Amino acid sequence: MNPRQANPEGDEELRLDGTGPLHDQIRRAIAAPILSGAWKPGTRIAPEMELMRRFGASRMTVNRALRALADQGLIARRRRAGSFVAPRAGEHAVTFIGDIRREIEARGERYGYELALRRQSRVTPSLSLASGVAAGTPVLHLACRHFAGARPAVLEDRWINLAAVPDAEAVSFEREPPGPWLLENVPFTEGEHRIAAIRAGTTASALLAIAPDAPCLSVERRTWRGREMLTFARFVYPGESHILVGRFAGAS
Amino acid sequence: MNPRQANPEGDEELRLDGTGPLHDQIRRAIAAPILSGAWKPGTRIAPEMELMRRFGASRMTVNRALRALADQGLIARRRRAGSFVAPRAGEHAVTFIGDIRREIEARGERYGYELALRRQSRVTPSLSLASGVAAGTPVLHLACRHFAGARPAVLEDRWINLAAVPDAEAVSFEREPPGPWLLENVPFTEGEHRIAAIRAGTTASALLAIAPDAPCLSVERRTWRGREMLTFARFVYPGESHILVGRFAGAS
DNA sequence: TACCCTCATTTGTATAGACAAATTTAAGGA
DNA sequence: TCCTTAAATTTGTCTATACAAATGAGGGTA
Numbered sequence: 365m366n367p368r369q370a371n372p373e374g375d376e377e378l379r380l381d382g383t384g385p386l387h388d389q390i391r392r393a394i395a396a397p398i399l400s401g402a403w404k405p406g407t408r409i410a411p412e413m414e415l416m417r418r419f420g421a422s423r424m425t426v427n428r429a430l431r432a433l434a435d436q437g438l439i440a441r442r443r444r445a446g447s448f449v450a451p452r453a454g455e456h457a458v459t460f461i462g463d464i465r466r467e468i469e470a471r472g473e474r475y476g477y478e479l480a481l482r483r484q485s486r487v488t489p490s491l492s493l494a495s496g497v498a499a500g501t502p503v504l505h506l507a508c509r510h511f512a513g514a515r516p517a518v519l520e521d522r523w524i525n526l527a528a529v530p531d532a533e534a535v536s537f538e539r540e541p542p543g544p545w546l547l548e549n550v551p552f553t554e555g556e557h558r559i560a561a562i563r564a565g566t567t568a569s570a571l572l573a574i575a576p577d578a579p580c581l582s583v584e585r586r587t588w589r590g591r592e593m594l595t596f597a598r599f600v601y602p603g604e605s606h607i608l609v610g611r612f613a614g615a616s
Numbered sequence: 617m618n619p620r621q622a623n624p625e626g627d628e629e630l631r632l633d634g635t636g637p638l639h640d641q642i643r644r645a646i647a648a649p650i651l652s653g654a655w656k657p658g659t660r661i662a663p664e665m666e667l668m669r670r671f672g673a674s675r676m677t678v679n680r681a682l683r684a685l686a687d688q689g690l691i692a693r694r695r696r697a698g699s700f701v702a703p704r705a706g707e708h709a710v711t712f713i714g715d716i717r718r719e720i721e722a723r724g725e726r727y728g729y730e731l732a733l734r735r736q737s738r739v740t741p742s743l744s745l746a747s748g749v750a751a752g753t754p755v756l757h758l759a760c761r762h763f764a765g766a767r768p769a770v771l772e773d774r775w776i777n778l779a780a781v782p783d784a785e786a787v788s789f790e791r792e793p794p795g796p797w798l799l800e801n802v803p804f805t806e807g808e809h810r811i812a813a814i815r816a817g818t819t820a821s822a823l824l825a826i827a828p829d830a831p832c833l834s835v836e837r838r839t840w841r842g843r844e845m846l847t848f849a850r851f852v853y854p855g856e857s858h859i860l861v862g863r864f865a866g867a868s
Numbered sequence: 869t870a871c872c873c874t875c876a877t878t879t880g881t882a883t884a885g886a887c888a889a890a891t892t893t894a895a896g897g898a
Numbered sequence: 899t900c901c902t903t904a905a906a907t908t909t910g911t912c913t914a915t916a917c918a919a920a921t922g923a924g925g926g927t928a
Contacts, residue, residue, distance in 0.1 A: 385881060399865035411908060422883045427909080435687070436863070437718065443890040443909045451799065452715065555864045561813040561831035561855030579813035579831035579855070603813030603831070609861050612807045637911060663878060674913045679879080695879045696921040873926080880919070889910070896903075 378418065381553075383590035390419055390429035392553060392590070398438050398453050399554075409439060409447040464520075464543070464599075468512045476511030479538050480571075484526070497593050502526040504533065506542055509571060516572050519600040528592045543597070552587040552594055559583050561603070568600050579603035630670065642671055642681035647724060650690050650701050661691060661699040688723075716795070716851075720764045728763030729793050732823075736778070736785070749845050754778040756785065758794055761823060768824050771852040780844045795849070804839040804846055811835050813855070820852050831855035 378397075380389040397403045410418070415426045430447055433439045441447045465475045487501045497503075503523050510518040522542050524532045529550050537545070560582045569576040581601040587594045601607060630649075632641040649655045662670070667678045682699055685691045693699045720727045735757045744751040755775050762770040774794050776784045781802050789797070812834045821828040833853040839846045853859060 387881075395863075396865050399863060413908080424884085425882060427911095428881095430909090435722075437715070438863075441909065442892095444892055444907055445890090446908065553865065557861045557864075558858050559811055559833065559861050560858045561833040561853075563831050563855075577829060579815050581811065581813040581833075584858075601813070603815075606810045606812040606836075609809040609811050612809075639911075665878080676914085677912060679881095680911095682879090693879065694921080695919065696877055696923095698878065869928105871926105871928080873924105875922105875924085877922085878920085881917085883916085884914090886913085887911085890908085892905105892907080894903100894905075896901105898899100898901080 380419065381590060383592075385591070386419075386421055387425045387428040387432075388591055390415070390421065390426060391432050393419075394429065394433060395436075395438060395554070398433075398449050403449050405449050405451045405453050407449040409449070411446055464510045464518055465541070468510065468517060471512065473512040476513070477539070477541050478509045478511070479506065479536075480509060481505070481507035482537065484533070497525060506537055508537075508541060510541070517602075517605070519568055519571055520597060521600075522595060522597040524595045525593055528589065528594050542595075546587075546595055550589075550594055552589050555585065555587040557583060557585050557609075559609070562600075564600075564602075572600070572602055574602050581605075581607060583607070632671065638671075638673055639677050639680040639684070642667070642673065642678060643684050644724065645671075646681065646685060647688075647690055650685075651724075655701050657701050657703050659701045661701070663698055716762045716770050717793070720762070720769060723764070725764040728765070729791070730761045730763065731758065731788075731790050732761060733757070733759035734789065747845055747848065748843075749777055758789055760789075760793060762793070769854070769857070771820055771823055772849060774847060774849040776847045777845055780841065780846050794847075798839075798847055802841075802846055804841050807837065807839040809835060809837055809861070811861070814852075816852075816854075824852070824854055826854050833857070833859060835859070 378393050380386075380393055382389070394409065409415075409430070412423055412426045412430065415421075415430075416423055419426065430439065430441065434441050434447075437450055438453050439447050440450045465477075468475045483505045485503060485505060487497050487499050487503055504526055506520070506522045506524070508520045508522070509516050510520065520541070520543075524542065524546070526533055529546070531549065532542075532546075535545060562580050562582045564572065564574055564576055564578045564580045566576055568574075568580060569578070572580075574580075580603050581599075583599040583601065585595075585597045585599070630645050632638075632645055634641070646661065661667075661682070664675055664678045664682065667673075667682075668675050671678065682691065682693065686693050686699075690702055691699050692702045717727045717729075737755060737757060739747070739749050739751050739753045739755055741751045743749075744753075749755075756778055758772070758774045758776070760772045760774075761768050762772065772793070772795075776794065776798070778785055781798070783801065784794075784798075787797060814832050814834045816824065816826055816828055816830045816832045818828055820826075820832060821830070824832075826832075832855050833851075835851040835853065837847075837849045837851070
């Protein structure tokens with residue numbers, strides 16, 4: 365075997381962004397080229413001793429960053445052999461179709477949008493635990509519906525961290541859905557999607573015009589800039605609509 | 617506030633089992649009463665200094681165990697206040713798309729696998745249209761269950777294109793699930809995931825031991841080599857399981 | 869009461885050093 | 899050639915220590 369080497373000339377970027385703890389900066393610095401696909405599965409990561417040198421950190425700190433990546437499933441580590449970009453790492457970098465408008469228009473239907481609620485509040489202690497955002501942080505809560513023709517197709521509940529994205533306060537979001545605006549105006553470093561199947565329940569049932577016990581997809585999307593969570597969104601799709609979660613590339 | 621204290625008299629069991637690394641033993645020792653429900657949400661965990669004493673470990677080791685529990689979502693930690701059993705400690709299980717074994721083991725449960733059906737057949741004309749595989753192509757159909765401990769956690773229905781993957785015919789798949797085998801032995805160029813929410817129905821209800829109208833996730837996975845579809849798999853997850861479908865990187 | 873300041877506790881991060889375990893590579897011998 | 903053995907590399911674990919950051923508690927003052 366002759367595995368591809370990361371940084372064959374040692375001149376790759378791998379720069380720290382200076383925000384947050386060192387081990388997290390290192391983790392992100394290595395995660396970025398993996399998630400972006402620049403480092404393909406099988407690529408060897410520099411050993412800890414070299415990363416120590418390159419980042420000016422102790423081995424425990426480098427080790428913690430690499431261990432977190434291994435826990436995430438982005439890299440695989442073997443003693444003596446080294447650390448490698450995991451075989452399935454590419455699948456974690458799915459290009460999820462987050463653009464609901466394009467999805468609906470791709471099906472040939474007219475896209476519609478409606479803002480149902482806009483409220484500013486603060487993160488409660490219990491929510492703080494789950495999200496990692498400090499209690500008391502001001503957040504903007506939006507609830508909206510996306511229509512395919514006259515039929516409501518997707519519900520969106522969105523929270524925006526105003527401490528991280530203060531500009532959002534000045535936007536009305538009456539006409540423009542928050543997703544595209546955020547994508548356009550707020551750079552992020554990392555994101556994550558989670559999916560679960562739920563029962564519609566009374567609220568979603570009424571808003572989507574479906575039976576209360578109809579199965580629905582709950583898609584949660586979180587984005588961060590460094591350690592700071594920027595926005596959390598939950599989308600509810602009626603269950604019969606298949607959603608394409610991602611295409612991925614295999615080994616060439 | 618007067619949160620319940622764990623170990624009011626300090627004589628709780630919390631015994632190490634002597635197997636594996638110390639930090640992992642400590643993690644399990646604390647996870648057990650949380651998962652069993654003996655420590656209810658809100659219960660305070662002894663601070664690190666006391667756990668050091670009780671387990672005879674250094675603070676870094678105790679800290680690593682507690683941090684793992686926090687990452688797992690079983691406990692929440694606040695400076696000065698301490699560590700507490702998380703509000704929804706039980707339901708925080710997240711599975712990765714695809715790698716079922718890894719995620720079950722990551723949750724500390726024993727992974728089990730069972731082949732329920734193995735049959736060779738040929739692609740019917742109607743199926744041919746949907747899949748793009750020529751009618752008459754020999755395919756191997758497998759049905760299996762993945763267990764977390766004694767509980768069936770995921771159903772898998774899989775079809776393998778034997779014209780493209782003739783080696784699969786010689787593999788029994790009695791012990792080894794087809795997913796990892798294919799990943800290891802069959803290079804692919806492209807893949808795709810589709811997800812929908814469905815009602816369990818009678819079959820899945822019986823095989824997963826859940827209610828027939830319980831919402832479930834249906835994850836369909838297709839892989840190709842060039843134009844040729846290699847395998848199609850459909851996984852059914854009970855709806856309460858959150859699935860992490862993807863991490864992605866933004867612009868740096 | 870309301871507010872502010874200080875102090876103590878607890879977790880968060882980082883370092884340096886040591887040894888163990890795994891496993892690839894290389895060397896040597898049958 | 900093939901097998902065994904030894905060595906070197908890399909990750910895994912653990913300890914001891916230090917300081918920083920957050921925050922709950924208590925007390926003093928206006």
